[in-house]
Amino acid sequence: MIRSASQGMREGRPLSSSQAPLNVVGEEAQSRPGSGQPAGTTQLLLLVSLAHLISHVYILALPPLFPFLRDRLQVGFVELGLALTVFNVVSAVAQAPIGFLVDRIGARRVLAAGLGLGGLALLSIGLVGTYPWLLFGAALTGLANAAFHPADYALLSAGIPKTQLGRAFSLHTFAGYLGTAIAPAVLIGLALLGGPGLALGVVGLAGVLLVGLILPMRVPAAQDGADARRRPAGSPTAAGGSIVTPAIVSLTVFFTLLSFSTGAIQNFSVAALVGGYGITLAQANAVLTAFLMLSAFGVLVGGFLADRTRRHGDVAAVAFALTALLTLLVAVADLGPVVLMAVMGAAGFLSGVIAPSRDMMVQAAAPPGGSGRVFGIVSTGFNIGGALGPLLFGWILDHEAPRWVFGAAVGFMVLTVVVALRDRWLAQRNSGAGTRGG
Template sequence: MSFAREERRILGSVSGAHFVSHVHILALPPLFPLLRDSFGVGFVELGLVLTLFNVVSALTQAPMGFWVDRFGPRRALVGGLLLGGLAFVLAGLMGSYAGLLLAAVLAGLANAVYHPADYAILGAAVAEKHVGRAFSLHTFAGYLGSAVAPAFMLGAAWLFGAAGALVAVGLLGPLAALPLLREAAGERMGPPRAAAAAGAPRILSPTVLLMTGFFVMIALSSGAVGSFAVSAWEQGQGLSLVHGNMALTAWLAMSAAGVLAGGWVADRTRRHGLVAAGGFAAAGALILLGGLVPMGVAPLVAVMGASGFLSGLIMPSRDMLVRAAAPPGQAGAVFGVVSTGFNIGGVVGPPIWGWMLDHGQPQGVFAGAAGFMGLAVAMALWGERRRAVRVAAAAE
């Protein structure tokens, strides 16, 4: 079952937008040493820029989902790409810390567009028989953007300086918007505001709130491993930074491979809750093994690689669960609401894991990551049970 020509075109343009969104998310950290010296600020002030980005994105993602359903996902996506590009171009041209703060606000608002708009477009434009693979390729494009961002920013800074690098990454936004402009101009608007407001109670259903919590658990667990595992291995087991980063790289790389495989799985089952629960249960057990049991470098790399593959494998099924929870014509709003869970986890998690390391509890990072995965398993199973009850009721 291959994608039709039109599906491939839409999937390419939307995945390109998702790629750019992840490059923008990670555009600033590689430049922090250069920006610190240029602006005469500390890492605390630079960290505040990232916090501001996440707070703005968290506060606006759900409202942006309603906006997507009202004015059209393609228009919203083009607007997000242009606004995100403008944010970094302004930061480069202003050349000041105030410019970075302004960029954080604009880029955070732009970032709130991508998930609701992307999934609304793909869910409507791709045939049901392979929408899972479409979601997996879209997610993989984001992983690829995250992987490319540091090298792109450092290479651009070497060629053009820090300010030039910010302008260069900003120009990616308009470039990615070009394939979407014609369709965006002719896109029809959704139902009137009153109708959208009337649908809000349906969007904030128990299933959607459950999925939001599920996304929080994913963000908390993945943030623990992605940002703090290397430090926890060094503190708890005396593992060198080189070997710790080898294990983390295996986890990240195999997560991306798992996402691609997960698309095939998602297209071949309707029991997406069971897929998510099984994958997370096994991934959590492997994280406990890799984090709490001392072992050689090769076994640790293998264990973390397997955990990453299983974590990635469930991502398309996760997206299918959200899609199934969306009322007709309100996919953007639902994806906007549940994606807020990523921002919540991104704000809450780091202080928890940092506190554990500061107080000599490195094992707590891995135990906490596995624990939050366990909660995600429970949520997925509960959601699967609710689905089975609805199906049985509809059959009567």
């Protein structure tokens, strides 16, 4: 027999994500006739995924325009690179506090604010056209970027049935990868048509217009504040207990290591391949494109795997161990361009497979009503890796050791596998201790 939501509330148990109503607070949950999921689930997934796509375009809005901005602002690439540093630092500092804000005022409002702020910041950079304002606008865009992961994952965790959550996470991540893939072509094309101001203006306006779809969408009641009222007064999150558990710290380390290894390939593989493998720039870009495109399709496959197993740490460990082996082959062997593209494409596919399982691991560690702050905390690992990784891999290239870009990436992949297996072992040990104690 299926228990009613009100019965579950009277018994003091938090609602699961599949039970949470997909509507505003105070309204009754609506379901499609003959459907086992709340009405509005598809709309929620599509809009949140579209917001994630736009957020990745925001992230890559400035780098493709650097040649245009250098001439317009009369500055060098070092000064332009400082804007990216400002973006990452602000995003890293703001991400965890915004995660708490998500759980306090609602993910829908925070997501809309992030979209609007990021869009207006890019619009203003295009309109003002001065270097100081570029830095200020980059800071605002970094603040906006800090809203997306906590808000997106909180909405999906509360609004998507658990049996479909892995696939939902995979579609959300795929949309982000797609945004990364299309951003350079879109921005450079617009800049060639009307200059960098037009390119930034169009991207910014797209985000602002999307706010008009996000604000009125149906959202889980838990994200509008009712979740706190439903939880028992003595629960950790209701009582303001610490959210920084050993599991959350371990996952933050996991995300940081992931950022180091994938960032090495995404940002430095082209330079390393051209400098140490005797291939042309066009061939090196084709290798990177194969890695990125197959990563996106690996994410979709990973979503189906994540919904068919609870051993998400094992999936992540096995897939990334195989990724490490393929990357090690690139580091030590002399491969022709075609074989190199095939090997890196396979490595990209496997690295994409782990993404939904990675997100399910975070969701499993989050307390009821705490998805926003947990994803906010662990996502700072991406910013830590994004800030420190370029220094390491740039140093490797400056010392004329291009193969060590892939070698160091392998080292970080191995550490990532160790962390995933360690978390799995600890979970099994704690489960066994709990069973014996019961």
